[in-house]
Amino acid sequence: MSRGLRKFSVETIAVLASVVIFWVPLYFVLLTAMKSAPEASEMNLAWPSKIQLWQNIKNVVAFRDHMLLRAFWNSSALTILSLAAMVVVCSMAAFVMQRRNDKATPWISFFVLAGLIIPPAIVPTIWVLNEIHLFKTLIGLVLVEVALGFPFSVMLYRGFMAAIPREIDEAAVVDGYGGYRLFFTIIFPLLQPVTATIIVTQAVFIFNDFTNPLYFFPGAKNATVQLTLYNFTSQFVSQWNLLFTDILLITLPPLLLFVFFNKKIVAGMTTGSVKG
């Protein structure tokens, strides 16, 4: 078997496997979203007797005075603001944390790890936000998201900062660069692949966040997309078809974002003269 042929067959198998493993569940969601309520509660793969996807979408969007549209707006604003803050703040922190190594290092690492481990304490957080007059504001919620995403992002940045040779820093210092200039003009652009990774993953976490908006940004006007899911799984009268239509709709934006950024990641790689 020639090498080319073997590669080709591996690739074919991979594509087929991807269809079974990843597309079938999606197909199931799509199918359920096309059904009427009684048919959807059957939970099977039977083709719907009559396709009413458009009707379901209209129902979901119109539900509770177009709550979904407001939710999209809120979630998007929250996601974009949080990401901008997170990328800047976390990359800066990771730069120093990776490059410096002194007495404080283990402590800092410990606090970062702690953030990954400890679930956030809701009520005391509300008290603190209240204290600094940011409770029930978008900014307050953004701060919460940044704080919660901080450990993960810093870990990634740190990991990849290690792969950037220190010789670069040294050369820059010889050229008379200061710390900020070194970081923002040389290091930060080199971190592009990680930044893209963080943007995509954190965007998803924040966009799909349910608990934090519920508690820190309450109010009928402030619904976020995950809250809409809860509207369709009310405890006693569930409407699976609408629920799945909702899942479909709220999954689209992150998906589009990823498709867009996926190209960006690849582009970032190639400009870094790395053959992808």
Place this chain on the structure above:
Amino acid sequence: MSKVFKRIYTYNFLLPAAIVYTVVFIVPTVMSFFFSLTRWTLFDWTFIGLDNFKTFFQEPSLSIGFKNTLIYAAVTCAAKVVGGLLLGVFLTSKIRTKDYLRSVVFFPVLVSTIAVGIAFSMMMHPTTGLFNTALAHLGIEGPDWLGDTKLALLSVAAVDVWKGIGLATVIYIAGILAIPEEYSEALQIDGGSSWHKFWNITVPLSRPATNAVIILSFIGGLRSFDLIWAMTRGGPGFATDVIASIIYKQYQGGFYGLATAGNVILFLFVTAIVYPLSRYLTRNEVDL
């Protein structure tokens, strides 16, 4: 470190992150640790010392919880490291469908956990579910994926891997692409096989990625809650309870002090495992 570099790597870089993190996360956490020593109804509290911790360790399903937590973390973490690395290598090699496959593998990460839990619970239904109807076509009687007490935890773990492997893969892809080309070029001149390259270059030099994946998925596994809750609620009975779900149930019951004590215990438990692990892993990182 020289004085010059102390100035270059100034701690000012840390300031914004430190302020946000301290105010919004550390301060409330310290406060809540205080409440673990109280009987707390959210409206008032009574100091009761270590009683909550005693109560927590008397929880009937706690031993199941600890065992399940470790199994779940180990299984999902191992699968994500091995799967993520292999997929990462495969998706950075010269294949035509690379973009498509990268997107598809990553796709589940984009779907909210609640949605994934709902969809897979439906697919794992013992009689009408997708899996067992497919197996029935092959003449096999499928198991009750979530109702069988021995199988339920592994079923959820499998879904966890399905959902999380995309993230591990992306971290690996970025890690593998960060390996300078010189290494493999040098190897090519020496005439090494691709297997050789994988073992001697890719695996050791993508260590930062491996460490990130191990730490993240292990902690994620030990703290795992969302998916288990969405799919089994710790059931049937107490069969798939993990520490986090036990704590959540106490929280639901309005036992805020007890749940906070549980969080302290979970924190100590995870830290005791993860902190040495992370020190060990980062010590062995190869400096490029």
Place this chain on the structure above:
Amino acid sequence: MSKPRKFLAVLSSVMLLTGLLAACGGGSSDKESSSSPSASGSASPSASSASPSASASASSEPQEKVKLTLLVDNNQDTVVYSKALVDAFQAKYPNITIETETRPTGSEGDNFVKTRLSTGDMNDVFFYNSGSLMQALNPEQNMMDLTNEPFQANVIDSFKPTVSFNGKIYGAPVGSTMGGGWFYNKKIYAQLGLSVPKTWAELMENNKKIKAAGITAMIGSYKDTWTSQLIVLADYFNVQAQMPNFAADYTGNKAKYATTPAALRGFQKLEETVGYYNKDFLATTYDAGLKMLAEGKGAHYPMLTFAVPALVQNNPDKMDDIGFFAQPGDSADQNGLTVWMPGGAYIYKNTEHPEEAKKFVEFVASTEGVSVMSKVSKPSGPYAVKGAALPDDTPQVVKDMLPYFDNNQTAPALEFLSPVKGPSLEQITVEVGSGKRKAAAAAELYDQDVKKQAQQLGLSGW
């Protein structure tokens, strides 16, 4: 100034170097005018005496525009009738607008409500459970005392204790009572020539016959774990019939499930039903269970009658096939129904518009309000408002409950008589119903669970 706030104030002043919190932080945190600490709580004149009675309200127009906020759970049925109530109320009082906000149901919702109250940030009016859940909200600190409101005269007496705390009434009923018992499929009963059982033995005999006929005798929907508790909870009428003091003894740590035969019976009954359920009962949801019942794929479904609106929504043409009976005891002359009370409408103690809020609560608890509700949501039992008749199109399954009420053969569920309820009951009943744990062991485990809860609540005697 409450304890956590004091503690917080000290801590935060150390940590954040800012001033103290305004004590008992008033309702709206976005108000910049720093009202003096004591003013926010007691700005309203003492309520009971000063309120003009509702009948006189028409003459005192025009009034300034007031906006109230209302918090309800996001259950479809609740949202529908809340909207109807709000619309009708706004039509009646044009100067008041009400903005409705939804919250999750279940324990996530309990935590949501507690968090809101404890952070001093509650809506003016909120709908929430009565009974043991309401007791956990610290009513004295968080709710307006409605004991002396004129509308209490329209509320049935048996409802009042379920929204009372230390002898004061804090709520008004929202909607109808519910029965906890057994739905059954009349077609299957007719086909096999069965009659409604008056004793537990007869019921199990029916189960046997149905199973022998190749039909699923009992519907289990344990995917939604809460549904597994019904047999134990709905047995309370029978417990009380034999042990009138059980609730008090139970609250006082004097009676236990495991050592009280009458109470243990509920767990034993559940154990006796093992083997009669549908094959996939662990994966079946509540929704699917209702569907099985309506379509005759299962004969019995132990459930609360709040399932009626869902049944009407999903299977309107099958309503005549569905009947209901109370869970029978061991002797036919003690046959009665365990009743769940409706939730309550409560007013936040620090509301800025107490008079308007009271008007709304009064409207909810009036026959007018009930008739508005009954147009959009089918009742699940008799209303808790005096003189509010069931509408003519009430499904037969609800009318099946009426004889129990007419003959005074009802008892409230234990959760309305005692603040004690262990959080793990639903997991334990899943184990019993699926044959993994014996009744006696289950009752013991539940007693431990209850002990933990009572200690956490700080009840005396535990």
